[in-house]
Amino acid sequence: MTCQEAIAILADYLEMALTPSVLEELERHFAGCEPCRAYLATYKKTRDLAAAANRVEMPEEMKRRLREFLLEQLRQNG
Amino acid sequence: MNGDDLALLASLRAGDAAALEALMRRYSSRMYRLAYGITRNQADAEEVVQDVFVTIVRKGQTFEGRAALGSWIYRVTTNAALNKRRGKRLELETSLEEHLPGFDADGHREGDRAWVLADWSATPEHELLAGEARAVLHRALDALPGHYRAVLVLRDVEELSNEQVAQIVGESVASVKSRLHRARMALREQLTRQLGSKA
Numbered sequence: 001m002t003c004q005e006a007i008a009i010l011a012d013y014l015e016m017a018l019t020p021s022v023l024e025e026l027e028r029h030f031a032g033c034e035p036c037r038a039y040l041a042t043y044k045k046t047r048d049l050a051a052a053a054n055r056v057e058m059p060e061e062m063k064r065r066l067r068e069f070l071l072e073q074l075r076q077n078g
Numbered sequence: 079m080n081g082d083d084l085a086l087l088a089s090l091r092a093g094d095a096a097a098l099e100a101l102m103r104r105y106s107s108r109m110y111r112l113a114y115g116i117t118r119n120q121a122d123a124e125e126v127v128q129d130v131f132v133t134i135v136r137k138g139q140t141f142e143g144r145a146a147l148g149s150w151i152y153r154v155t156t157n158a159a160l161n162k163r164r165g166k167r168l169e170l171e172t173s174l175e176e177h178l179p180g181f182d183a184d185g186h187r188e189g190d191r192a193w194v195l196a197d198w199s200a201t202p203e204h205e206l207l208a209g210e211a212r213a214v215l216h217r218a219l220d221a222l223p224g225h226y227r228a229v230l231v232l233r234d235v236e237e238l239s240n241e242q243v244a245q246i247v248g249e250s251v252a253s254v255k256s257r258l259h260r261a262r263m264a265l266r267e268q269l270t271r272q273l274g275s276k277a
Contacts, residue, residue, distance in 0.1 A: 002181075002184065002186070003181065004181040004185040004186075004187075005185065007187075010259065011258060011259040015240075035186075035187055035195055037197075038194070038195050038196060038197035038199075039187070039266075041199035042196070042197060042266050042269070042270060043262060043263070043266050044199065045199040045201075045206075046262055046265050047234055047262050049203065049206055049207065049215060049265075049269070050219065050230060050234060050262070052203060052207060053212075053215055053216065053219065054115045054219075054230070054231050054234070054235045055111065056115075057107065057110075058127070062110075062120070062124050063102075065124075066102070066106065066127060066128055066131070067102060069128060070128075070132070071095055073135050074090075074095060077093070077135055077136060
């Protein structure tokens with residue numbers, strides 16, 4: 001397995017979606033390839049960081065505005 | 079459809095404000111996260127959430143017997159956010175290709191030894207979510223095409239399955255998986271350019 005082939009299946013690896021034989025081949029590649037181990041570690045960290053950055057909360061003021069607007073819509077609807 | 083959702087929609091049809099508030103508590107946070115994740119703009123995300131809820135208030139009866147309300151909400155929120163972004167933010171998007179890893183003919187990653195060995199993963203998350211690293215991450219997220227960001231949020235934040243995301247965005251599972259992987263690689267590349275030398 002080349003580095004290019006290993007990197008192409010990282011998402012499947014993290015989802016534990018690889019067949020046992022491909023998983024064995026990939027782990028053998030990692031064992032002998034320091035750049036791919038670094039790539040895997042930073043790929044996982046990137047996934048976690050992007051998720052953390054995207055985990056935003058709706059501001060309280062916006063919640064209040066939305067609630068008031070929708071309650072008015074409901075009254076008009078009725 | 080979830081029995082609770084059905085009961086809430088029935089109450090909403092009768093004009094029950096408590097049902098509307100319960101639906102807002104259940105869905106507005108995840109709608110906002112998704113809308114903001116795609117539009118990357120608070121005001122646009124607010125409009126999207128508001129528009130989707132107005133549809134629920136006005137057309138609540140049409141949901142009866144449909145698939146899960148949650149899936150419908152994710153689908154219309156995604157589409158509304160992508161439409162909102164389409165007109166405004168194309169100028170920020172760059173080609174994803176220039177941020178994907180390059181490979182030699184023999185399948186090794188291109189670049190000098192320091193680049194291919196760069197590993198900043200031990201840096202604590204709170205440090206990476208502050209200062210210049212945070213700015214790089216947010217610029218990189220801004221530069222992703224909207225369809226890629228939608229998949230990133232639905233998979234990595236909302237933690238839906240590839241199959242659920244495929245249904246929501248109307249693409250194949252293979253396309254969802256490819257977008258997710260390419261988005262992560264493009265973000266990783268840009269973070270590594272900033273952080274690699276400091277690791």
